[in-house]
Amino acid sequence: MTELGYRFLRACRRQPVDTTPVWIMRQAGRFLPEYRKIREEADFLTMCKTPELATEVTLLPVDILGVDAAILFSDILILVEAMGLPLKFYEKRGPVLDHTITDQSSVDKLGIPDPNDAVPFVMDAVRMIKRELNGRVPLIGFAGAPYTVASYMIEGRTSKQFAKIKALMFQEPKVMHALLDKVAKATTAYLNAQIEAGVEAIQLFDSWAGSLAPVDFSEFAVRYSRQVIEGLKRDDIPVIYFAQGNPAVLGRAKDVGSDVIGVDWRIEMKDAWDVLAPDVAVQGNLDPTCLFLPPVQIKARVKEIIDQVGGRPGHVFNLGHGILPQTPVENAIAFIDAVHELGQR
C-alpha cells in the first residue's frame, strides 16, 4: 500500500496512482506448479470448500507474481449448487450439472439461500484470507453475473452454441426472466455476505453474455447485473463488470452501473477508452496468449496498451480473459513487472 491507499482501489475509483495496478483473472489456478501440487491431494470442489486450502491458493499469486489484488479462490458455480443444482467436476470436461432448468416448475424449485448457512466456507475463507494478507493488497470477491449463471443452469455445462439458453430465452421469455430475477436475488445476498465478511472490491463475471445480440444483451444480461449492483450494501466498494467476447456491446455494458468495466483483447484499448471513459474505469486487456511471447515482446505489448491510456487515471491492467494453464510462470512475472515499470507516473 502507498501512503494514499491501495493503487488497485484508487484506479477503480479513477484517482491518480503511482503506477498502473495489475492483477490476472484466474491468477490462482493451474498455471502455478504450487496450485497443481495442492490439487494432487484434493479435488477442485474440496479446495473451494476448505477455507485453509482456499486461503493458501488465493495467496500464491500475491507472493509469487506481485499482483496488486488478491481474488478469492472459489467458483461462480458454488452459488448454483447452493441454489439446489448439485455440481460435479470432471477432470477433463470441467463442471457439469446433472439437473438443469427447463421450465417454470424447475425455476420454482430453486432456493434463494442464506449464504452464511448454505456456503459458510466462502465467508470463512474471506476472513482467513484477510488475516493472512494482513493489509498487503486488497481482496476481490466475486460471483457470476445472472445471465451467465442462468445459462449454466440451463445448459448444464460449458456450451459453444448456447442453443438451449437461447431457445428458452426466445420461446419462454417469462421463464427466463423469472430465472434471472431469482438468480439476481441470490447473487445479491451472496455478494452482500462476502462484503460483510471483508472483501474490498467485487467482480461480476458475465463470461457468456458476449454471445448475445446487443438488444438481448441489454434485456437479459445488463438488466439483471444492474439489479444485483443496485442491491449491494457497499459504501465505497468498487464493482467491476466483465462481459467478454463482444466489444460491440461495451457502450451498453455501462448501463449496469459498475465503477469499472472489464474489456477483452478484441478491441484496442484506445477505442474501448473512447466508449467507456471517463464515466467508468477500464480493466484489461492483453490477450492471454501474448504471455506465450518472449518477455521482451510481452513488454512491448504492455507498452502499446499503457501508451494508449496515456497516463489518464482509471486503468486497472489485466489480461483480456483468464490466464491459460500452459503459461510459463516467468512470463506472468515479466508481465506484472512490465506493467509496474511502464505504468509509472
Ligand code: CP3
Ligand atoms: O481468478 C481466480 O484465480 C479466482 C478463482 C476463479 C475460478 N473460477 C477458479 C477455477 C474464478 C474467478 C472463476 C470464475 C469462473 N468459473 C468463470 C468466469 C470466468 C471465466 O473464465 O470466464 C467461469 C465460466 C467458471 C466456471 C468454470 N470453472 C469452468 C468452465 C471450469 C473448467 C474449465 C477451466 O477453465 O478450468 C472451472 C474450473 C476452475 N475454476 C478451475 C479453477 C482454478 C480449474 C480447476 C482445476 O482443474 O484444478
